[in-house]
Amino acid sequence: MTDTLDKILAEIDAEADAARDRLMDWLRIPSISAQPAHAADCLRAAEWARDRLATIGFTAALRPTAGHPAVVAHHPGPGGSAPHLLFYGHYDVQPADPLPLWHSAPFEPVIAEGPQGRRVVARGAVDDKGQVSMWLEALRAWHTVAGGPPCRVTVLLEGEEEVGSPSLDAFLAANKAELAADVAVISDTNMWDIATPAITTRLRGMVYAQIDLHAASRDLHSGLYGGAALNPINALTRILGGLQDSEGRVQIPGFYDGVAEVSDAQAAEWASLGFDEAAFLGEIGLSHAAGERGRGALERLWARPTADLNGIWGGYTGEGGKTVIAAEAHAKLSCRLVPGQDPAKVAEGIRRFVAERLPPGARAEVSILNTTPGIEVPAESRWVAAARSALAAEYGRPAVLVGSGGSIPVVESLRRLLGLDSLLVGFGLNDDQVHSPNEKFELTCLHRGARSHARMLAAFAGR
Amino acid sequence: MTDTLDKILAEIDAEADAARDRLMDWLRIPSISAQPAHAADCLRAAEWARDRLATIGFTAALRPTAGHPAVVAHHPGPGGSAPHLLFYGHYDVQPADPLPLWHSAPFEPVIAEGPQGRRVVARGAVDDKGQVSMWLEALRAWHTVAGGPPCRVTVLLEGEEEVGSPSLDAFLAANKAELAADVAVISDTNMWDIATPAITTRLRGMVYAQIDLHAASRDLHSGLYGGAALNPINALTRILGGLQDSEGRVQIPGFYDGVAEVSDAQAAEWASLGFDEAAFLGEIGLSHAAGERGRGALERLWARPTADLNGIWGGYTGEGGKTVIAAEAHAKLSCRLVPGQDPAKVAEGIRRFVAERLPPGARAEVSILNTTPGIEVPAESRWVAAARSALAAEYGRPAVLVGSGGSIPVVESLRRLLGLDSLLVGFGLNDDQVHSPNEKFELTCLHRGARSHARMLAAFAGR
Numbered sequence: 001m002t003d004t005l006d007k008i009l010a011e012i013d014a015e016a017d018a019a020r021d022r023l024m025d026w027l028r029i030p031s032i033s034a035q036p037a038h039a040a041d042c043l044r045a046a047e048w049a050r051d052r053l054a055t056i057g058f059t060a061a062l063r064p065t066a067g068h069p070a071v072v073a074h075h076p077g078p079g080g081s082a083p084h085l086l087f088y089g090h091y092d093v094q095p096a097d098p099l100p101l102w103h104s105a106p107f108e109p110v111i112a113e114g115p116q117g118r119r120v121v122a123r124g125a126v127d128d129k130g131q132v133s134m135w136l137e138a139l140r141a142w143h144t145v146a147g148g149p150p151c152r153v154t155v156l157l158e159g160e161e162e163v164g165s166p167s168l169d170a171f172l173a174a175n176k177a178e179l180a181a182d183v184a185v186i187s188d189t190n191m192w193d194i195a196t197p198a199i200t201t202r203l204r205g206m207v208y209a210q211i212d213l214h215a216a217s218r219d220l221h222s223g224l225y226g227g228a229a230l231n232p233i234n235a236l237t238r239i240l241g242g243l244q245d246s247e248g249r250v251q252i253p254g255f256y257d258g259v260a261e262v263s264d265a266q267a268a269e270w271a272s273l274g275f276d277e278a279a280f281l282g283e284i285g286l287s288h289a290a291g292e293r294g295r296g297a298l299e300r301l302w303a304r305p306t307a308d309l310n311g312i313w314g315g316y317t318g319e320g321g322k323t324v325i326a327a328e329a330h331a332k333l334s335c336r337l338v339p340g341q342d343p344a345k346v347a348e349g350i351r352r353f354v355a356e357r358l359p360p361g362a363r364a365e366v367s368i369l370n371t372t373p374g375i376e377v378p379a380e381s382r383w384v385a386a387a388r389s390a391l392a393a394e395y396g397r398p399a400v401l402v403g404s405g406g407s408i409p410v411v412e413s414l415r416r417l418l419g420l421d422s423l424l425v426g427f428g429l430n431d432d433q434v435h436s437p438n439e440k441f442e443l444t445c446l447h448r449g450a451r452s453h454a455r456m457l458a459a460f461a462g463r
Numbered sequence: 464m465t466d467t468l469d470k471i472l473a474e475i476d477a478e479a480d481a482a483r484d485r486l487m488d489w490l491r492i493p494s495i496s497a498q499p500a501h502a503a504d505c506l507r508a509a510e511w512a513r514d515r516l517a518t519i520g521f522t523a524a525l526r527p528t529a530g531h532p533a534v535v536a537h538h539p540g541p542g543g544s545a546p547h548l549l550f551y552g553h554y555d556v557q558p559a560d561p562l563p564l565w566h567s568a569p570f571e572p573v574i575a576e577g578p579q580g581r582r583v584v585a586r587g588a589v590d591d592k593g594q595v596s597m598w599l600e601a602l603r604a605w606h607t608v609a610g611g612p613p614c615r616v617t618v619l620l621e622g623e624e625e626v627g628s629p630s631l632d633a634f635l636a637a638n639k640a641e642l643a644a645d646v647a648v649i650s651d652t653n654m655w656d657i658a659t660p661a662i663t664t665r666l667r668g669m670v671y672a673q674i675d676l677h678a679a680s681r682d683l684h685s686g687l688y689g690g691a692a693l694n695p696i697n698a699l700t701r702i703l704g705g706l707q708d709s710e711g712r713v714q715i716p717g718f719y720d721g722v723a724e725v726s727d728a729q730a731a732e733w734a735s736l737g738f739d740e741a742a743f744l745g746e747i748g749l750s751h752a753a754g755e756r757g758r759g760a761l762e763r764l765w766a767r768p769t770a771d772l773n774g775i776w777g778g779y780t781g782e783g784g785k786t787v788i789a790a791e792a793h794a795k796l797s798c799r800l801v802p803g804q805d806p807a808k809v810a811e812g813i814r815r816f817v818a819e820r821l822p823p824g825a826r827a828e829v830s831i832l833n834t835t836p837g838i839e840v841p842a843e844s845r846w847v848a849a850a851r852s853a854l855a856a857e858y859g860r861p862a863v864l865v866g867s868g869g870s871i872p873v874v875e876s877l878r879r880l881l882g883l884d885s886l887l888v889g890f891g892l893n894d895d896q897v898h899s900p901n902e903k904f905e906l907t908c909l910h911r912g913a914r915s916h917a918r919m920l921a922a923f924a925g926r
Contacts (some may be wrong), residue, residue, distance in 0.1 A: 007803060036917075042579060044539050074883035116617075169637050172637055196657070204686060204689075206786070208784040208786070210784075213750065215899060216747040216748050216749050217747055217748030218748075220747060221869065222769070222771045222773060222797055222799065222866045223667060223799060223867070223869025223870060224764075224801050224867060224868050224869055225747070225764075225868070226667075226764075226769040226771050226797075227753075227755075227763035227767055227769045227799070227868065228740065228743070228744065228752050228753060228754055228755040228763055228764055229744065229747065229749055229753055229761060229762050229771060230749060230751065230753040230770045231753065231770075233772035233773075233774070233775050233794075234703075234706060234707065234770075234771065234772050235773075236700070237699070237700040237703040237704040237705075237706070237775070238704040238705075238707070239704070240697075240700040240704065241700040241701040241702070241703065241704020241705065242701075242704065243697060243700070243701075244697065244701070245469055273839070277691065280691070281691065281692065282686070283678050284677065284679040284680055284681060284683060284692065285680030285681075286679050286692055286693060286824050287823070287824045288693065288822070288823040288824030289691055289829055290690075290691060290694065290822070290824075291690040291691055292690070300691055301687075301688075301689075301690050301691055301692035304690055306685070306689040306690045308685045308689050308694045308696075308697065308788055309694060309696035309700065309778065310685060310696075310778050310779050310784070310785060310786060310787050310788070310789070311696070311777065311778035311779040311780045311785070311787075311789070312696050312700070312776065312777050312778060312780075312792065313775065313776045313777075313780040314774065314775050314776075315772065315775060315795070316773050316774040316795060317774045317775075317776040317793070317795075320771060320832060321671040321673075321773070321795060321797065321832045321833055322774070322795075323669070323671070323773060323797050324773050324774075325771055325773070325871075326773070326774070329775065330780070331696075331700075332778070332779060332780075332785075334689075334784065334786050335691070336685065336686060336689050359751075360730065360750070360751040361749050361750045361751035361753075367782060369784045370784055372850055385501075403688070405686045405687050405689055405690065406686025406786075407686060419884040434621065453553075
């Protein structure tokens with residue numbers, strides 16, 4: 001088998017320029033899911049992917065959803081006991097604005113020289129067309145050299161990831177049998193750095209709440225009523241000002257229930273990464289770390305829950321002064337959750353936190369806008385082990401297991417609706433400008449990502 | 464002299480209908496100072512007042528300012544040691560909107576029947592054309608019966624009170640000698656109720672501040688940075704949530720320096736007024752009083768300083784959820800001050816309060832938008848004593864000495880620039896709809912207010 005894999009890697013090397021050109025073709029289609037004017041482009045981008053899959057041995061079709069279509073494709077692989085993989089990705093992209101900040105047209109991809117080599121610059125270069133292209137190229141090379149992949153493969157590409165995947169859950173539920181697999185493989189995350197591959201094993205979840213505080217039946221003159229009338233902005237700051245104690249611990253009742261301490265082994269691995277928090281914060285103009293005292297930087301970002309106010313408003317917010325006591329005040333609060341926390345219990349804790357601090361005469365509404373649990377992928381699974389060995393072979397150093405402070409909702413959906421764990425192996429870099437002007441993908445990441453996926457296919461198959 | 468005063472009061476009684484008609488003439492001029500389209504109407508309203516004063520023995524003239532003209536008029540009075548009064552008022556009115564809520568056209572005054580008798584309904588009916596008309600009628604009657612008032616009288620009517628008197632201070636400073644007097648008399652406040660006259664001896668001042676908190680150099684993704692990056696909204700609520708302690712006491716350093724306790728006599732007088740705080744708050748939908756614990760309702764409104772947040776904003780305030788950690792957060796804070804507090808010290812206390820609570824890495828700007836000291840008019844002055852005796856004679860019950868939770872900036876300007884105390888005797892009622900649709904003035908208030916002013920002129924002159 002080593003001989004076959006060598007040939008496949010050589011094929012990927014020989015096709016590097018052609019692979020780059022194929023990605024650039026796809027990037028020329030402005031498949032912006034958020035903008036109805038680009039609906040036809042979304043369809044074209046889906047057709048492009050369907051056609052690519054059809055040329056490399058897949059049975060591929062567009063599948064209608066309530067929104068943009070999904071692409072579903074199947075390859076039987078070698079049959080027998082070969083594992084069954086579900087590759088998930090998305091063909092839609094973020095809007096390109098603000099356009100004036102782009103150095104080249106967002107949907108006319110160009111190759112530019114950067115400090116780490118050549119890169120392709122376009123909207124979607126990395127998120128997610130570039131990352132999807134890596135495994136499409138790996139599957140292509142396996143097809144060319146070996147007649148097909150060494151595993152059974154199902155592909156699911158959605159067209160609404162950038163607008164929150166509104167049709168995804170229904171599509172998964174309706175096609176549960178067809179989408180069954182042993183594990184999901186997703187490339188939509190980052191490497192640790194350009195020389196160090198990473199597997200993301202932790203994702204934080206979320207509870208998002210809006211808090212509306214009501215006091216008097218109308219706005220009041222602060223001279224005539226100040227000293228007698230409840231001020232809902234004072235009350236709201238008094239309530240929310242107690243969200244954290246002086247050590248940065250969140251004071252919502254039951255908030256830390258189920259939060260596990262990071263294992264010593266995990267802590268040691270994260271410490272060995274040499275994360276430079278001062279540089280991380282310095283880049284955004286901050287000189288001091290926030291969050292819980294006495295916790296490591298990566299632990300706070302990946303393994304500890306948070307309570308951040310995302311918005312606040314009330315009263316007069318224009319120029320100059322207006323002496324009003326407002327009738328109401330509002331805030332938006334999001335808690336990032338870690339595995340083990342129950343989102344419903346956290347939501348209930350937020351309600352209790354507000355109710356217990358509500359001054360007499362005020363009325364509060366707490367609306368829960370969103371709940372997603374934190375996710376942890378078992379780090380000892382055969383899939384992670386296979387991926388680590390493949391990545392070590394490609395990069396000459398072990399892949400690191402990292403967390404992500406954000407959420408990838410599809411991971412939770414795949415687990416809940418299909419019972420699938422996800423293997424999150426991505427090849428983006430932190431400076432790729434995802435969702436921003438001048439999004440880029442390093443050509444070396446595209447190339448070595450394709451080689452890594454080719455190696456992972458072999459490793460999953462036990463070859 | 465009693466004989467003369469009786470004739471003057473009889474003259475006012477005989478002229479009651481004519482006085483009402485004269486007020487209605489003035490009310491037909493839409494002298495809205497805020498709206499440039501009404502500049503010519505402001506001029507007409509000023510000319511109307513000038514002409515009225517000229518017919519009752521005054522040397523009257525329009526005087527240019529940087530904005531709408533002032534009316535200045537002089538009457539030498541009887542000469543000798545007679546006191547010199549400065550009557551201050553304003554001829555401009557608030558805009559009339561929202562127009563649909565008026566039951567009659569705002570500048571076509573009508574006489575309507577109300578639960579307390581007949582009333583004139585129009586914009587400016589009470590504020591301040593109606594209240595000025597009372598003393599114009601008193602001066603008219605003195606002129607008709609006695610050839611002139613028993614005091615030397617200077618009149619100052621401004622045309623910009625409803626837009627914050629932007630030209631007043633400069634005009635006072637430039638005409639200091641001409642406007643010299645022994646005391647200022649102002650009718651722009653309310654009675655206690657329709658049967659009980661009131662003299663306002665306390666006005667709260669103000670320090671108005673804007674607080675701008677800055678953290679990161681740009682908005683951040685709360686998943687990627689939550690747990691490491693300082694959140695300025697959390698920080699702002701934490702700072703401002705501590706403005707009051709659990710007893711409602713303001714925690715700004717030095718805030719209560721110079722605040723005197725209300726005298727027992729004053730407290731007893733206020734207690735005797737039978738103020739119904741539950742009804743006062745119930746009208747605006749509130750069931751519980753706010754402010755300092757253990758203080759009386761009128762004491763909290765008139766004699767205790769406050770710290771009210773008038774506005775707050777930051778981050779995402781639209782529909783739904785956005786997981787952003789904002790770069791900045793803002794609030795507007797106004798403190799109502801009582802006599803004895805130094806506004807500059809309170810402003811400095813606000814700066815210290817914020818600075819002492821600022822988390823490391825945050826930057827705060829505190830901008831002071833306005834400072835006005837609280838004012839207390841000596842309740843034992845000869846002017847107050849004279850006014851009380853005159854009002855008691857008219858109403859058959861003593862006038863009460865009240866405070867006002869708001870500010871009347873001209874009172875501070877007159878003291879600062881001309882060295883004058885103000886005697887605040889007004890005949891408005893709490894339900895007069897000042898600044899609102901269907902502003903009204905009770906005809907009995909107009910009539911008995913004119914009689915009261917005629918009596919006060921006699922009392923000031925010691926007759």
